[in-house]
Amino acid sequence: MTERLKYLRLCAWSGPAFLAIFIVFWGILGHNIPPLPADLPAQAIADHYRLNANEVRLGMGMSMSFAVLYMIWGLAIAKVMQYGVEKDNDVLSTIELWGAGLTVVPLLVSSSFWLAGAYRPEGLDDSVLQLFYDLPWLLIDVAYMVTSVQMFALGVAFLKDERAVPLVPKWLCWYGIWVGFMFVAEVLMPFFTSGPFARHGVLNFWIEFFIWFFWIVALSGYVLIAIGRLEAEARGIVVDARAPRLAPAGSVANA
Amino acid sequence: MLDSAGGAARRRLAGDEGVWFFITADLMMFAVFFAVFMTARLDEVALFEQSRQRLNPAIGLLNTAILLSSSWLVALAVHAARAGRREAVSRLLGLGILVGSGFAVSKACEYTAKISAGVTLLTNHFFMYYFALTGLHFVHFLAGMAVLGVCWRKSRHEAIDGRFLVWLESAGCYWHMVDLLWIFLFPMLYLLRAA
Amino acid sequence: MSATRLHPMTLVWLALLGATALSFALAESAGAVRIASALVMLIAGFKVRLVFLYFMELGGGAMPWRAIAELWVAGVTTLIVVCYLMATG
Numbered sequence: 001m002t003e004r005l006k007y008l009r010l011c012a013w014s015g016p017a018f019l020a021i022f023i024v025f026w027g028i029l030g031h032n033i034p035p036l037p038a039d040l041p042a043q044a045i046a047d048h049y050r051l052n053a054n055e056v057r058l059g060m061g062m063s064m065s066f067a068v069l070y071m072i073w074g075l076a077i078a079k080v081m082q083y084g085v086e087k088d089n090d091v092l093s094t095i096e097l098w099g100a101g102l103t104v105v106p107l108l109v110s111s112s113f114w115l116a117g118a119y120r121p122e123g124l125d126d127s128v129l130q131l132f133y134d135l136p137w138l139l140i141d142v143a144y145m146v147t148s149v150q151m152f153a154l155g156v157a158f159l160k161d162e163r164a165v166p167l168v169p170k171w172l173c174w175y176g177i178w179v180g181f182m183f184v185a186e187v188l189m190p191f192f193t194s195g196p197f198a199r200h201g202v203l204n205f206w207i208e209f210f211i212w213f214f215w216i217v218a219l220s221g222y223v224l225i226a227i228g229r230l231e232a233e234a235r236g237i238v239v240d241a242r243a244p245r246l247a248p249a250g251s252v253a254n255a
Numbered sequence: 256m257l258d259s260a261g262g263a264a265r266r267r268l269a270g271d272e273g274v275w276f277f278i279t280a281d282l283m284m285f286a287v288f289f290a291v292f293m294t295a296r297l298d299e300v301a302l303f304e305q306s307r308q309r310l311n312p313a314i315g316l317l318n319t320a321i322l323l324s325s326s327w328l329v330a331l332a333v334h335a336a337r338a339g340r341r342e343a344v345s346r347l348l349g350l351g352i353l354v355g356s357g358f359a360v361s362k363a364c365e366y367t368a369k370i371s372a373g374v375t376l377l378t379n380h381f382f383m384y385y386f387a388l389t390g391l392h393f394v395h396f397l398a399g400m401a402v403l404g405v406c407w408r409k410s411r412h413e414a415i416d417g418r419f420l421v422w423l424e425s426a427g428c429y430w431h432m433v434d435l436l437w438i439f440l441f442p443m444l445y446l447l448r449a450a
Numbered sequence: 451m452s453a454t455r456l457h458p459m460t461l462v463w464l465a466l467l468g469a470t471a472l473s474f475a476l477a478e479s480a481g482a483v484r485i486a487s488a489l490v491m492l493i494a495g496f497k498v499r500l501v502f503l504y505f506m507e508l509g510g511g512a513m514p515w516r517a518i519a520e521l522w523v524a525g526v527t528t529l530i531v532v533c534y535l536m537a538t539g
Contacts, residue, residue, distance in 0.1 A: 159273065170271070170272060170273035170276070171272070171273055171276040173273060174273040174274060174276045174277040174280075175276060175277070175280060177277065178276075178277045178280045178281065181394075181398070182284060184391070184394055185387075185391060188376075188387055188390075191376055191377060191383075192383070195295075195380070195383065196288075196291050197383070197387060202287070202291060203287070203288075203291075207284070207287070267510065267512060268507075268508075268512035268515060269506060269507035269512075275515050279515070279518055282518075282522050283522075286522065286525065286526050286529075289526055289529065289530060290529055290533075293529060293530055293533035293534070294533060296533065296534075296537060297533060297536060297537050300537045300538065312474070312477070312478075316470070316474050319470050320467065320470065323463060323466045323467060323470065324463065326463075326501065326505055327459055327460070327462070327463035327466075327505075329505075330459040330462075330463075330504075330505045331457060331459050331460075334457070334459065424507075427505075427506075428506050431501050431502075431505040431506045432506075434501060434505075435497075435498045435501045435502070438494050438497050438498050438501065439494055439495075439498060439526060439530070441494075442473060442477070442490045442491055442493075442494045443491070443494075443530060445477075446473070446474075446477040446487065446490050447487050447490070447491070447534055448477070448483045448486075448487050449483075449537065450483040450484040450487070
């Protein structure tokens with residue numbers, strides 16, 4: 001019965017791997033952590049691309065290569081949801097997987113725009129290069145909802161876990177739901193080039209990105225532990241006194 | 256002095272711990288917003304004062320009264336649920352939602368009036384914060400109306416048991432948070448006069 | 451909820467409405483603007499604390515949430531009042 005859990009650990013490790021690659025290549029080499037301020041003149045953005053072209057090319061090349069890891073991580077979560085907490089209904093794990101998979105799209109496409117800015121910056125006008133820095137930021141920020149639905153779906157599913165010690169702790173479920181909810185503030189980002197709501201602002205960059213990063217790390221840890229617990233359960237080792245779980249009729253489930 | 260109708264002192268947390276975690280995270284986020292607003296105000300006191308005077312404090316006052324009253328009705332519903340009084344729970348929750356929806360109406364009027372007067376979040380820094388903070392608060396308000404709606408439905412169709420009570424207490428605490436955030440937002444945006 | 455005695459939650463609600471009316475009167479009052487405005491924020495902090503303790507039922511002392519709420523109210527009120535008093539203009 002542990003056959004179906006095969007490969008899942010590797011998939012779960014894709015999350016932290018994705019994050020590490022994303023921070024180093026997209027963030028640091030790609031000059032996106034911290035973002036160039038949105039109120040910089042076009043010439044400053046153009047100079048950035050002309051000066052750091054190779055760093056950005058490498059950063060975005062790696063970012064595009066490994067963005068798909070986020071989907072693979074999402075699959076590990078979906079499987080743990082299916083085998084661990086869902087009964088005869090896989091709607092939430094399906095939404096979770098699609099959310100993770102679709103999160104890859106803005107990551108990939110926006111990285112390709114930053115890459116385009118670094119491709120031949122000496123031959124392009126400053127304002128065009130500025131566009132190639134603005135466009136990907138608008139995409140990666142305002143596409144937040146694909147990630148939010150992932151957070152909502154898995155949060156709700158794991159909240160229904162009735163083990164005495166749930167696979168994913170309730171605080172983390174709620175934390176994820178909160179992060180997904182807070183992402184709504186990204187809708188404000190296109191209105192500003194300075195202040196806390198601008199792409200480099202306290203809220204829309206420093207808070208929004210780092211609460212997401214923390215969620216990836218914490219959730220990966222619990223998913224890895226959960227895989228071990230599901231293996232133990234499959235071997236008949238009842239870790240939890242209350243397992244197997246029965247769904248009480250008309251439970252909290254049907255919200 | 257103000258013990259619950261049941262009498263016994265309750266050390267138990269009302270609602271689900273996870274929801275309290277959510278509430279805490281939200282409170283911290285709004286604390287950051289308040290800090291950002293108040294420090295931005297330091298740089299442009301005159302502009303903030305002049306912009307503040309264009310707000311209508313009477314609408315803010317009305318909104319405070321609406322949220323306080325809706326919170327009160329929901330708190331009464333929680334107490335009624337503990338006493339197992341289904342009819343009262345439904346009625347109080349329904350009233351709480353009805354009164355609370357007044358907030359949406361008055362906020363819509365306020366936003367419309369501002370926007371038709373040409374005041375938007377791009378007008379100046381004060382109005383950027385005014386629209387962003389009240390807008391984010393409004394999103395919280397809408398989520399609160401939705402969860403209260405779920406509780407109201409449950410109160411009509413499902414057993415008034417321990418499970419329902421946790422739902423109702425959690426939704427209630429969230430709703431009170433929406434209320435208390437407004438209790439700070441209202442004086443901070445509408446009433447702080449520059450001397 | 452007997453007809454003759456007010457429900458505790460109703461008392462809290464009345465106190466909150468009263469504090470709101472008081473702070474609004476202070477905000478509209480002439481003279482001593484700085485003190486009046488600072489008082490308005492202190493009253494807001496007091497109202498928020500009432501909501502935490504009675505509506506949200508932290509008055510029983512459920513930890514750590516009670517401590518978080520108390521620190522939050524104290525911190526936010528102080529922050530707003532101090533920033534307000536620091537402003538000159």
